[in-house]
Amino acid sequence: MTKEGPKYVGYRMIIVFFTVLLATVVIKTNKEFDSLNVFSPTKELPIYSVERKDKKIAISFDAAYGDEYTIDILDTLDKYKVKTTFFLVKFWVENFPNRVEEIHKRGHEIGNHSATHPNMSRLSPEQIAEELNSTGDEIAKITKVKPTLFRPPFGDYNDTLIREAKKNGYYTIQWDVDSIDWKELGTQSVVDVVTRNVKPGSIILFHNNAKYVREYLPLVLERLIADGYEIVPISELIHKQDFKIDSTGKQIPIKQ
Template sequence: MKKSWVQFIVFIMILGVAAGSLQNPYTSMYLTDLKEQATINVNGSPLYNEILQAKERMDIPPANAVVDRVWKGIPGYNGIMVDAEQSYAKMKGKAFDEEMLVRKEVEPDIQLDDLEPTAVYKGNPNKPMVAFMINVAWGEEYLPDMLQQFKKYNAHATFFLDGSWAKKNPDMVRMIDEEGHEIGNHAYSHPDLKQLSDAAIRKELEDTNQVIEATLDKKPIVFAPPSGSYANNAVKIADELGMQTVLWSVDTVDWKKPAPQALTAKVLQNVHAGALILMHPTEPTEKSLEALIRGVEKRGYQLGTVSQVLDSKRVEKR
């Protein structure tokens, strides 16, 4: 019993010492001084100063999405910042090495989804990526060869499908999807949406989505108005159905059957960062596709889907 009592008293004393240490103002001041001294040591370090100088030189702030008077919605683009503290921790005890800097993407405060529903004609002008948007309501005889060319270069596009075409060609729809391409909505019967009521527009879009979902178990998130004809009501209805309305900034005009060389030259003369390039499954497109893929990449642009071009993630110019 006596031994237990002594152990209890010792336990209380230990608790008192611990509590006193936590409440002791001198202990608190000492800990604070250590923390401040560590900060001073870091801030006064030649290595840390070199990192800060690199940060000032290399930081790129993010760009917010905006609505342009001419081009409508312009997506945002991530910035990239040097994390000075993590870079210092990684290089501590070594010489400054720019390759060891810790850089992180920083998203913009305003993304495309934060804006009021609006059409989009191109990606952010600072993003070195472009997309082929292929509207399909006919021309299935050219698709297999086009898919082979995309596969050869490990490139992907967005195919906007007419709903009635997709219903008649489910195997082709599955083939496009299996090759890793994005599937978009191109309305059901290729109508002029400006001439339709809200209810009729909604039916065109919903019927197409239903066909695509029944075939692929996927719901489109991008919508291309047939012939580029639309009004704001169509944009709002597409938005309500979870789809971004997309048009183009470069047109192949391949439906006029130009010579493949002329088609290629026109596109490559007008291609730009964030370009959305309109085409169809036609013979001129089929015969010029390889030259287009190579020409776009030669100019330092990556090929991606429409959704990839419109998101804010960074890509490096090749």
């Protein structure tokens, strides 16, 4: 057996010390990382589309400004026997109560689109609740049905908005197919964008006062129906419970 010199023993002690120190740092870091994973709040997401095995899709109209084409839209939807969802702003409801009643009477779903059309992510929880509830009450006053779907103006949202909407009885709904009818690029542009991007479970965004809505709507409906899609109101498309939402906003049912 050889005798270890003081210098050799010193080196060994230094190596052991740094090995223990490194192990301690790694363990502590891993614990902190796990703790962050456990306690970090989950990112809240609205529903952009729905995972479905059938070919159901939904069409929606946002109504905030103007009413020039609403009856024409309703007549076209009647012609093709299609039911959709209209998201209404409170001041639109107040300005056009007869239209709200007509939309409801013809069997279409009415959703909440806020009271004043603000950027909702800038509001406090109390302000969000006021936007939602005052609009919901105004709609229910006419239709006798309180809406359960909410679409934030401009598609603007944050975690607080999603949580407050849920607390007040609303599913927050976005879209995965923007018709870009608001860009006023013409009829064919809308038809092409919608028909190229739609897929089972899609939610399509239109506007009730878009410039070419009377021209593009029948063409879009004919193409979608010919392609085998079944168009339903959003509440018939989404899952009401036992679901998760992936990072793209797709609502996916949780198998029991």
